[in-house]
Amino acid sequence: MSSFQRFPAAFSVDLEDYYHPELIRRNVATRDCAPRVEASAGPILDILERRGVRATFFIVGEVVRSAPKLIERIVRAGHEVGCHTHTHLPLWEMTPDSFRAELKEFRSALRNAVGDVPCRGFRAPTFSMDRRTEWALKVLVEEGFTYDSSIVPIKGPLYGCPGAPLQIYCPSPTDLMVEAARGPLVEFPAPVARLAGVNVPVGGGFYMRAMPFFLYLRLVKKVLRERPFFLYVHPWETDPGIPRFKLPRFARWATYTGISCMLGKIERLLDSIQFTTMSSVIEKSRF
Template identity: 50%
Template structure:
């Protein structure tokens, strides 16, 4: 099975890890509508359905947007309630977030049951793998939080590069594990691992390298691409940051990123991750 899942982490620009504790939310607009509506229009024009890993706070403040996303045929999935990374939570606090999130979705979009989860800032690691037990207890079928290489902030080096059922060390497979894991797509070439899966890397790496890397990665299985609506929004506020944080947060935000997304939509056929998970299991991909 090949194919590609398009995943959107639906949050405000102020949920990003470098800004999360620095923005006075009472004084700033969240720009969620401005950033997300044009993306929905683009996906409708291209007849592409995606998975929206959504922060509960965004569902709370934009219920009509969420209903429009579901009505357009996209998949609603969970990106926690408050976008705190797992390393700031314990098992009980995380379970409270998930219970609150599920109850909110039941109120705003009755009949929709979220089945997929992504941890903020890819904060799933062996130290926070209790999150997978909570998700299984609360009705989730798949997770997409493993970044299979080391980065300064996150990453699970040595993790499989294709969908798998993770043991609690996240590196080994456990056929009895309740959740299916969709790691972010990287391109491995000899000793070098290139993250070609989206977000900051999609904004910064040369586009021909990304397209070539994805085509190579696609040969061995399904792929996962991710991005944030605020990365496509020319109006994302530019806040005063250090030179390095400014580069990480704002490089190619706005029209350049939208053009890069359009080139990915030209090159690959995307589907929601939930549909791909069902297909993966039907094909016996995890046997």
């Protein structure tokens, strides 16, 4: 590891299609969109393969159904499989029962596509795990998950848990913002770094697309001197060929900014930082 990398880093992909993001679902009818995830995800898999990096793919069940060969390729390459729900609805729009049904449907789709592969990690669509939806942690434990990676410890425009721990921790069963000495589930919160006196999310996605690379890398290095880090990317945000929807100004800016530079930024990040899977980072952190 490089000298600044005192802690391990995970590479994660939220494997969804260009019509799944919340800012699109809220603004356009997406029912008849043609899947493109296979074309979008291919270059990311090529980069990981070329560099011998194993990553974690949090997969939407609908994508397992639309692109089973892609899931086969991910499993064959030795990447870790995690769950990103079946339909990509945020937890705010689910109940404990409908969430459990989503997890079961996801596992059934996964089993049909690739047989019994381990799947212990979960990431909520739109990082929608917060005080309103903390019932979901109990459902995750009951459905066989051992870690969650859905909390962003700042207040963002769509999501966030300001004040939650910044490091990997066991959430208390009565309050997901409080660290317990031990527990059945581990939380790996989205990384944030101090910039001009405020905590800025630096896990990837929009923030990585929008920031100049030198600034982004500086913030990631800052995190890695203090605690473990994870990167998250979506295949659609690396694919200049995705169909573009007519969206309101904020949604258009947040969704389509910086897509053409993203694969290059990923390559440059891999030049500087050693990555592995989410599970491996959690294990190295002795959870």
